[in-house]
Amino acid sequence: MREYGLYIAGEWVGAASGSTFQSFNPYRQQPWATLREASEAEVDAAVRAAQDAYATTWRPMNGAARAEILNRIAALIVENADELARLESTDNGKVIRETRSQMLFVARLFRFYAGYADKIFGSVIPLDQPAIFDFTTREPYGVIGIITAWNSPLSLLANKLPAALAAGNCAVVKPSEHASVTTLEFCKLLEKAGLPAGVVNVVTGGPKVGDAMVKHPGVAKVSFTGSPGVGRIIAATAGQHLKPVTLELGGKSPNIIFEDADLDQATVGALAGIFAATGQTCIAGSRLLVHKRVHDEIVGRLAERAKAIRMGDPLDPATEMGTAANEPQFDRIMAAIDSAKTDGATLVTGGARATGAGLDEGLFIQPTIFSGVTNDMKVAQNEIFGPVLGVIAFETEEEAVAIANGTQYGLASGVWTTDLSRAMRMIPKLNSGVVWVNTYRMVTAQAPFGGVKQSGFGRERGEQGLLEFTTVKNVMIDFSGEKRDPFAVKN
Numbered sequence: 001m002r003e004y005g006l007y008i009a010g011e012w013v014g015a016a017s018g019s020t021f022q023s024f025n026p027y028r029q030q031p032w033a034t035l036r037e038a039s040e041a042e043v044d045a046a047v048r049a050a051q052d053a054y055a056t057t058w059r060p061m062n063g064a065a066r067a068e069i070l071n072r073i074a075a076l077i078v079e080n081a082d083e084l085a086r087l088e089s090t091d092n093g094k095v096i097r098e099t100r101s102q103m104l105f106v107a108r109l110f111r112f113y114a115g116y117a118d119k120i121f122g123s124v125i126p127l128d129q130p131a132i133f134d135f136t137t138r139e140p141y142g143v144i145g146i147i148t149a150w151n152s153p154l155s156l157l158a159n160k161l162p163a164a165l166a167a168g169n170c171a172v173v174k175p176s177e178h179a180s181v182t183t184l185e186f187c188k189l190l191e192k193a194g195l196p197a198g199v200v201n202v203v204t205g206g207p208k209v210g211d212a213m214v215k216h217p218g219v220a221k222v223s224f225t226g227s228p229g230v231g232r233i234i235a236a237t238a239g240q241h242l243k244p245v246t247l248e249l250g251g252k253s254p255n256i257i258f259e260d261a262d263l264d265q266a267t268v269g270a271l272a273g274i275f276a277a278t279g280q281t282c283i284a285g286s287r288l289l290v291h292k293r294v295h296d297e298i299v300g301r302l303a304e305r306a307k308a309i310r311m312g313d314p315l316d317p318a319t320e321m322g323t324a325a326n327e328p329q330f331d332r333i334m335a336a337i338d339s340a341k342t343d344g345a346t347l348v349t350g351g352a353r354a355t356g357a358g359l360d361e362g363l364f365i366q367p368t369i370f371s372g373v374t375n376d377m378k379v380a381q382n383e384i385f386g387p388v389l390g391v392i393a394f395e396t397e398e399e400a401v402a403i404a405n406g407t408q409y410g411l412a413s414g415v416w417t418t419d420l421s422r423a424m425r426m427i428p429k430l431n432s433g434v435v436w437v438n439t440y441r442m443v444t445a446q447a448p449f450g451g452v453k454q455s456g457f458g459r460e461r462g463e464q465g466l467l468e469f470t471t472v473k474n475v476m477i478d479f480s481g482e483k484r485d486p487f488a489v490k491n
Helices: 040-058 063-079 081-092 096-114 153-158 161-166 181-192 207-215 228-240 263-274 295-307 327-343 397-405 420-429 462-467
Strands: 006-008 011-013 020-025 030-036 123-125 132-140 143-147 170-174 200-202 221-225 245-248 254-257 287-291 346-349 368-371 388-394 412-416 434-437 470-478
Touching: 006 040, 020 081, 030 081, 030 181, 040 143, 040 170, 040 200, 040 207, 063 081, 063 096, 063 161, 063 181, 081 096, 081 153, 081 181, 096 153, 096 161, 143 161, 143 207, 153 161, 153 181, 161 170, 161 462, 170 207, 181 200, 207 228, 221 228, 228 245, 254 263, 254 397, 263 287, 263 295, 263 388, 263 412, 287 295, 287 397, 295 346, 295 368, 295 388, 327 388, 388 397, 397 420, 412 420, 420 434
Parallel strands: 143 170, 143 221, 170 200, 221 245, 254 287, 254 412, 287 388, 368 388, 412 434
Antiparallel strands: 006 011, 006 200, 020 030, 123 132, 132 470, 346 368
16 A cells, blocks of 8 residues: 655645545555545645745746756656556556556657747737837746646646746646546656756645635636536636636547548547547547448447457556546446437447456446447437447538537547548538547647637647746837827827
């Protein structure tokens, strides 16, 4: 059993109340880590530590020096990638072949934003008045409140933290109470990298901890990844305190296969879209839209491969699909499967808890495919966040677009076609923040990521992800020496 304290001002501290909670390994269904439940007072201490570090060490530090530290963090992540991957797979049941890859991407994001740390430029603005010099600067907000989800704790943190730090901000982080271990272990690497105390602080616990952080007057901006329901609460709370938020929320992403697609390639993309990470990802291609001419062939191919997916120990590199991350999520997925059956969708494969050698103890769910789905069914409208695919048939581009856009979400879309003209027609019509063509579930450090509608607002990664953590200041310098009318605006 591992034990962790709160990480505040560079120190590991216990909760003043003595309150603790446990993290459960979803593969063994056993507790494996004990963590501290932060109080409002400890959230306040974390914010004050971040404020102090912002004023005394981090913001005064030049960008080149910040970049050096961020690059050291990246190197340490690579050095410890295997251990971090093992811990994350133990904490949330995701297969280690994915978590290992994610740790390397975390390092990539730190290196990417390290490169920006001394390149945050303003601009000179030419005015009508020749004796006025006008320019802008981009400045950090101060203390950023970061709240992450349980499905990819370090990866989600890396979508936010390195950009915030590169811009000169400090941070208070609250990971999900279902998966906090790797975030806390990451703090040990921050210490080794020489990050000044208080620049990053971590408080663990449930919703009350996040609420205290969002409400705290010392938190200048909030960045959240999680469900739309919680996102709405955070946005409303932050709005009451007039502080900006970035929200990366859920999705019900359409993965669209046209009749001219490379079916081998499209089949792999459809599998990756829904069964990778056990479907517990906001970009899951959980609605598969297939042209009627190739519908039966695609469904048959997917069913055959889904039945062969290897489930088992997430720490075994041969395992292809792990568990539901926690028991509440397992129950939600199973309820969604039952709902799809009740609504009249045709069960092609799966649809039950997975059992057998090495599976009985864990929260395993059979890879599940429903055909005969219509876009008004719950399986087509509600984010399930699990290995459940709904297949919808279509005939025309216009019909595909209408179905694709016919949800409250707008995070990602996939288009599979060998017709470049068709792809170019589809891209502007799809109402989503990301469109993949002949690929799916691909991420890069350089490209911005985020959604529209109920999938949130703001962007992460890329240059846009950096700008989310800066605010613009305008400066005007009058060097004319002229006197002016004090009762009329100068323009």
